[in-house]
Amino acid sequence: MTCEAAVDPTEDVCRPPADVPASPPPPRTTGERVRDTRQRLEHDVDCWVATVDPATGAPYLVPLSFDWDGTVLLMATAERSITGRGLAAGTGVRIGLGATRDVVMVDGVSEAVPTAALDPEEAARFARRTGFDPREATSSYLFFRVVPVRIQAWREENELRGRDVMLDGRWIADPA
């Protein structure tokens, strides 16, 4: 997965309403963005999960809770759900954390893990953070381990430049 340098970056931005002066703070350094991104990964509970419905090829999107162990995003969903089937199909996943004016976007690859096969400590940690233990669900759930390949972080338009904080699975700067 490569950075889409050829794509006009001006699409990926929400502009302030006309009655709000467009004077955001100066752009953060890469190190500051790495720090803020890790902060979100470590402390946020919910994210927006975009997948492709393998039955129709249509885009799908739901909010889900997640855990982060420093390397992998862990989430859980019903095996038969559209998101579950999309994550299992291996067509990729794109995850948005934060708010539309302070986003962290994660492109990753997902691996399904049966609830009984996940390390019990990881599963317990997931349950503590999200308030939900898929091992106790009445219907069939799967865990999904999402390994980030690329992560981007930006707030307003002046942060579109330099929004990459991870490329090819590697942080590109130390946290500030």
Next chain:
Amino acid sequence: MTCEAAVDPTEDVCRPPADVPASPPPPRTTGERVRDTRQRLEHDVDCWVATVDPATGAPYLVPLSFDWDGTVLLMATAERSITGRGLAAGTGVRIGLGATRDVVMVDGVSEAVPTAALDPEEAARFARRTGFDPREATSSYLFFRVVPVRIQAWREENELRGRDVMLDGRWIADPA
């Protein structure tokens, strides 16, 4: 597009963290959800836009600003961008408004409109609401008119039942 009654609805929910008591207010009526959904469509500025990258088949997701005229969501993005190409490809779009614990999810069909072809009043209204006039952009932008086919609205798990507020393009209740 039909309601996925066969799919376990428990996927589509973010649960409160373990240290927060899971005692949400009682579920809203359908009429209340229609009212709240229209409120968001009329007054929110940003949304999460999920599409499929036509070049790779991978999911894509970005925050974008939008306008709502009572029937159609209007957005704009660079013609060459992944979202622009996905919206033009006609493979569908799924849009999330609000927050992960108070979502409005819109499944729709999109139609590309060259900036010069859009009714000037619609374009001016878009510029007022979003603070951005794509007609003045230096690179090539397109407007996209997204007609909602299905809309769902829910907050916590107790609102998964009854989350449909629009089916087959029709509101299923009057606003409360």
